[in-house]
Amino acid sequence: MNKLQLCRYFLQQKMGVKVSRLLTRQQKKKRVVVVGGGSFELDMSYITNRILAMSFPAELMRAMYQNPMIQVKAFLQKKHPRHYKVYNLCTEQAYDPSLFNNLVERFPFDDNHAPSIQMIKEFCESVHSWLSSDPKNVVFIHCMAGKGRIGLMASCYLVYVGMLADEALPVYADHKGSTNYLRVMTPSQRRYVNYWRRSLTFPDGCLPEVSLPKPCSKELRRIRLFDTKSVESIFFVVSELQEVTGDIYRSPVDACRNFCRKVRKNCGFGNSEIEEEDTQKCLDHYFCDKTVKVAGDVCVTFYEKNIGGRLFYVCFNTGFIENDVIQFSIAELDKVGTKGNSVAGSEFRLEMLFSSANDKTNDSMTES
Structure with a gap:
């Protein structure tokens, strides 16, 4: 030995x-x-x-x-x-x-x-x-x-x-x-x-x-969770990687913290490509007063509550967003454990709707 x-x-x-x-x-x-x-x-x-x-x-x-x-x-x-x-x-x-x-x-x-x-x-x-x-x-x-x-x-x-x-x-x-x-x-x-x-x-x-994508600033207009179950609201944090002077490590910096809540009946779906469906199974947050600007590498993390209980998260780059809409199935989200699966129905998907940071045409989107 x-x-x-x-x-x-x-x-x-x-x-x-x-x-x-x-x-x-x-x-x-x-x-x-x-x-x-x-x-x-x-x-x-x-x-x-x-x-x-x-x-x-x-x-x-x-x-x-x-x-x-x-x-x-x-x-x-x-x-x-x-x-x-x-x-x-x-x-x-x-x-x-x-x-x-x-x-x-x-x-x-x-x-x-x-x-x-x-x-x-x-x-x-x-x-x-x-x-x-x-x-x-x-x-x-x-x-x-x-x-x-x-x-x-x-x-x-x-x-x-x-x-x-x-x-x-x-x-x-x-x-x-x-x-x-x-x-x-x-x-x-x-x-x-x-x-x-x-x-x-x-x-x-x-x-x-x-040919890396050019710096692309986007305004996050809506986060919607389709086909959720056994949950009234989900807390989320939007963060982006930002450079730190003198350090190669890019630390995640919070851009927004808020809740997705149950969608009101007869809500409008704005520019979403998804057809209207059973809103009782959807959680939604619409940035009606103040949009959130993000650029580059972004992470959105979802929690049971505003402290602890992480459900899942997703990382993406704004330069690769096409048509200002991105969607993810449960299989495309990170670290989905028992808690994450417990709030996701069989047709669950996460949708995020954006507009270009200098595009004001979407201000007339139907509030939901």
């Missing part, structure tokens, strides 16, 4: 069943990699022969159930000496870049969420620059658990070098030991992979040309 295994044993004895289950679950994710006569027990996978995905390289107590920093360093030095670069996608935790010879670059965004489109562009260009500079170079990408955030960014890079989005997503899932990429990334993360693909054109024999 080596020192790490001995520490795990005493931690299990002291902390009890919950910690024991956690350690057992994490151990199942790890695989033994043999390099040059040495073996390394790591939660790691090669997406391609030059792109590695790992969970967080941890120290101290976290090393009991995540990749121990000392083993990660030893593996990279032995397997890819002087030819690796580390990409850290975490917001939760950082480490001294000198641990990896200062070959570390951060592209942080929140767990189970999507980054800005601009960050995806910068990440892909950085990875491609490093891999192109030497045929021996590899990249080691990690987030905290080694799943969704890596899946999004690695898939975007595979798309950047010519793979279709529908091909890139299963490639990553397969190397994480899953037969279903839907379980590896959230719907919004998969949505952003497709956004990225739509931003690229591929001249023959050349790198793709990147």
Whole structure:
């Protein structure tokens, strides 16, 4: 029994069943990699022969159930000496870049969420620059658990070098030991992979040309939840990612907090593309007095009440909204658990209606 295994044993004895289950679950994710006569027990996978995905390289107590920093360093030095670069996608935790010879670059965004489109562009260009500079170079990408955030960014890079989005997503899932990429990334993360693909054109024999959507300010006119059940109102928060001076991390900033409530009978549906239906099953918020302006990368989160009890959320970019209306089924929303499913009927959908920020023609929309 080596020192790490001995520490795990005493931690299990002291902390009890919950910690024991956690350690057992994490151990199942790890695989033994043999390099040059040495073996390394790591939660790691090669997406391609030059792109590695790992969970967080941890120290101290976290090393009991995540990749121990000392083993990660030893593996990279032995397997890819002087030819690796580390990409850290975490917001939760950082480490001294000198641990990896200062070959570390951060592209942080929140767990189970999507980054800005601009960050995806910068990440892909950085990875491609490093891999192109030497045929021996590899990249080691990690987030905290080694799943969704890596899946999004690695898939975007595979798309950047010519793979279709529908091909890139299963490639990553397969190397994480899953037969279903839907379980590896959230719907919004998969949505952003497709956004990225739509931003690229591929001249023959050349790198793709990147055409990100122009900054597009929209006024949110209405949020409506169709086919809800067992609920009178739902609280929502609209936030957008905003730049912070001197920090690559874009923090979500609240633009609006309010409630969707039961729709009045005989309400008008304005410019909505949905035909009028049983309003007793709908919850609605119409911004009749003060619209909410949003631009770029937006997240809308729904709660049971104004404190706690999150139901689900959705991330999108205003530059990809067509005809000023977007709709999502329950399968296209993020982190829908038991509570989220409990308020959603079989035909549930979320609809958001927008207008251009400088378009005043919709002010005459029928109030509902």
